[in-house]
Amino acid sequence: MEWGKYSNKYFHTTTYEDSKSGVRVEVSEGGNVNITEEGFSLRVKTRSERYMPKHRNYAIEHHPDPPHDFPHIQFKFITEEIGTIRIRIDLKDSEEYDRAVLGFIYNIKNVLEELETHKKGITAEVMVLELVNKLEKESNFLSQKLIQGVAKYSLDFEDRKLHPGGINKLKENRLLIDFLGEPIIKSIEDQYNKHNETKK
Numbered sequence: 271m272e273w274g275k276y277s278n279k280y281f282h283t284t285t286y287e288d289s290k291s292g293v294r295v296e297v298s299e300g301g302n303v304n305i306t307e308e309g310f311s312l313r314v315k316t317r318s319e320r321y322m323p324k325h326r327n328y329a330i331e332h333h334p335d336p337p338h339d340f341p342h343i344q345f346k347f348i349t350e351e352i353g354t355i356r357i358r359i360d361l362k363d364s365e366e367y368d369r370a371v372l373g374f375i376y377n378i379k380n381v382l383e384e385l386e387t388h389k390k391g392i393t394a395e396v397m398v399l400e401l402v403n404k405l406e407k408e409s410n411f412l413s414q415k416l417i418q419g420v421a422k423y424s425l426d427f428e429d430r431k432l433h434p435g436g437i438n439k440l441k442e443n444r445l446l447i448d449f450l451g452e453p454i455i456k457s458i459e460d461q462y463n464k465h466n467e468t469k470k
Contacts, residue, residue, distance in 0.1 A: 275299050276312055279401065280375050286396050291389040292319030295382065295396055309334040312371055314378050318388050325349045328381060328449075330374040341367070343374070343416060345446065352440050355458065359412075359419040366415075373412030376405035377449050384445050413451055420457040 277284055277299040284297040294317040301308045311331035318324050327346035333339050342356045361367045379402050382393040393399065440446060440455065447455055 276371055276375060280398050282396060282398060286392070288389050288392070293317065293385055293389045293392060295385075295392070297396075310367075312374065314381065316381060316385060318385060320388050323349055326381070328374075328378065330371055341370070342419075343412075347440075347443070347446075350443070352443065352446075355440075357416055357419050357454075358423040359415040360422070361415070369408045369411045370415060372405045372408035373410070376402060376409040377412070379403075380448050381445065413454075416450060416454055417457075420454050420461070424461060 277297050281297050284299075286295040287293070294315075296315040297313070298315075299312045301310045309332060311329060311333075313327065313329040313331065315328075316324075316326045325348060327344075327348075329344040330341070331338075331344065332341045338356065340358055341361045342358045344354065344356045345352070346354045348354075359370065361370055375397075379393060379397060379399070382396055385392050441459060450458075
């Protein structure tokens with residue numbers, strides 16, 4: 271199965287910036303001629319500078335080389351002391367890759383809608399909503415893969431970017447709860463605590 275870039279189909283623009291509101295959105299994608307054989311990445315970075323700077327980075331990707339040479343969802347919430355978290359997911363073929371990526375795109379809509387408090391209409395300016403709104407089933411598929419991945423694999427926490435108060439901020443972050451679901455957030459908390467215990 272081969273296809274063109276998701277970002278060309280589901281996003282009006284790959285770079286959006288509004289200096290008045292301090293909002294910036296970047297979409298980058300690479301390596302999806304044959305998604306099961308190549309490295310792949312669809313990454314969305316958001317930045318808002320009003321009130322308190324928030325720099326966030328969301329990705330669905332895998333790399334051809336270790337240590338992350340497997341499909342995973344990655345979050346970087348560095349300015350909010352949450353750090354970097356990777357959740358490994360099992361995708362058996364091109365069809366499952368496609369569904370997972372489309373589910374990720376649907377969830378990114380929630381990410382952009384959260385920015386509406388800074389800039390009204392940004393979601394429709396960045397995304398092709400008439401197509402994205404049809405991807406709810408794919409979002410549910412991705413949620414199941416995330417639940418399975420958290421149960422099956424250890425989460426990857428980058429110690430050098432993980433702050434002591436990060437897990438509490440994660441539990442209070444409505445955006446990540448909406449993106450991942452509360453059962454997954456609870457599993458992340460449990461694994462985070464185990465991770466810290468093994469370090470002692």
